[in-house]
Amino acid sequence: MISAKNIFKSYGTVHVLNGVDITIDKGAVVAIVGPSGAGKTTLLHILGTLDLPNLNSNTSVTINQQSVLNLNDKELSKFRNQHIGFIFQFHQLLPEFTALENVCIPGFIANRNKKEVEKEALKLLNFLGLSHRINHKPNELSGGEQQRVAVARALINNPAVIFADEPSGNLDSTSAKNLHQLFFDLRDNFGQTFVIVTHNKELANMADKKFEMKDGVIINS
Numbered sequence: 001m002i003s004a005k006n007i008f009k010s011y012g013t014v015h016v017l018n019g020v021d022i023t024i025d026k027g028a029v030v031a032i033v034g035p036s037g038a039g040k041t042t043l044l045h046i047l048g049t050l051d052l053p054n055l056n057s058n059t060s061v062t063i064n065q066q067s068v069l070n071l072n073d074k075e076l077s078k079f080r081n082q083h084i085g086f087i088f089q090f091h092q093l094l095p096e097f098t099a100l101e102n103v104c105i106p107g108f109i110a111n112r113n114k115k116e117v118e119k120e121a122l123k124l125l126n127f128l129g130l131s132h133r134i135n136h137k138p139n140e141l142s143g144g145e146q147q148r149v150a151v152a153r154a155l156i157n158n159p160a161v162i163f164a165d166e167p168s169g170n171l172d173s174t175s176a177k178n179l180h181q182l183f184f185d186l187r188d189n190f191g192q193t194f195v196i197v198t199h200n201k202e203l204a205n206m207a208d209k210k211f212e213m214k215d216g217v218i219i220n221s
Helices: 040-047 073-083 099-109 114-127 143-155 173-190 201-206
Strands: 002-011 014-024 029-033 060-063 084-088 161-165 193-197 209-214 217-220
Touching: 002 040, 014 040, 014 209, 014 217, 029 040, 029 173, 029 201, 040 060, 040 161, 040 193, 073 084, 084 143, 099 114, 099 143, 114 143, 143 173, 161 173, 173 193, 173 201
Parallel strands: 029 193, 029 209, 084 161, 161 193
Antiparallel strands: 002 014, 002 060, 209 217
8 A cells, every 4th residue: 555665854964764664554544653853744744745755766655556756746746636635733724614615625626526525525524423513614613623624624535545643632632532533433434544643652552553763763563
């Protein structure tokens, strides 16, 4: 499903990733853990095509059998929109749009049929227990509700993989626990692969596989 080899990343003289190799199976819920500064988010961004590694001759990133490092910017944007979903610690919802509109945005960017996208968005929001909140704007939703809207937005184009960066870091313990269980329910119902950077030990221990990072390398998996 996902394979990355010989991943290095530097920002000036700061070496963030120092030769990471990682393989993630289709349909797995995977946690990437480690102390702050270990390189977790940088690795997630490279795997999610939001950033590029230092390009060495034997460096590769493959998702769904597609070598993403060979794509130009336009091709990469299209691939990301069709195959990848993102969930961030801060939900990143657009404040001027309703829950339903926020969920629909990636589908509209993909030039999908408006009615088809809205129908799918309603289905997802209903699955996530938000059918009564579809016309509410983000500031009218609780933190847990906002994050579930963000999850629906990540799922709207039926991506093969969801990348999540500290998705429960801004939630209270009850909302965090509900969100963690939701990832597994979604995997079971929709078949997505989840790659989650987290400091939450409970979520990490629930994962099918846990990769531990330190000083820019994976030290345990």
